[in-house]
Amino acid sequence: MIKGIFETHINVSDFERSARFYERLPGVTLLHYDAQRKSRFYWIGEPGTSMLGIRENYPSPLVQRQHFAFTTDVEQLHNAATELAGLGITAQNFHGEPVQHAGELIVFPFMPAVSIYFDDPDGHSLELIAMLSHSARPEQPLMTWDEWESLQQQG
Known part of the structure; x- marks a missing residue:
């Protein structure tokens, strides 16, 4: 039934700063930007195989490593x-x-x-x-x- 992990989301303190970081990494491609929710979603590697989401202060302003x-x-x-x-x-x-x-x-x-x-x-x-x-x-x-x-x- 389970074949792998498709997506991971992390809470960040400043999504613009984090976006600049992740968008420099080879193999990371911007998929979707939601300014209202202060979030961005990225394809990791080949599009459609895995995704990373970053969102500022969600679900809270606390950022746990x-x-x-x-x-x-x-x-x-x-x-x-x-x-x-x-x-x-x-x-x-x-x-x-x-x-x-x-x-x-x-x-x-x-x-x-x-x-x-x-x-x-x-x-x-x-x-x-x-x-x-x-x-x-x-x-x-x-x-x-x-x-x-x-x-x-x-x-």
Whole structure:
């Protein structure tokens, strides 16, 4: 019955500021703007597959930190820290450490997947995550991408 998550909505403190942030991200396309409700809706990736909504002060002026992840390709993650820095966005790994290159990203062996994190203007935690083509290794702890690649070469 359930095949995935189609949409996510977040409360923001200033929807114009948040709109400027999200509209700079590659793969985010404005779908609908509702000035009266101070909200915008975006296609994430290919139109019709997933949607993000931002709305100012809804349901209240309190903005609670949320987390969500955008799907991406492994190849995209190789340059993600540099691309985000070019947008004035600081990238971090899962442990909250600043990331300079892809090898510092953290792999989740139980999936396996690798990801990079960054915050929006309200402090919402955003993630770019890519599934890896290797077999899952749930017995392994979280590790850097460099460590994961070394482990894969060892067999």
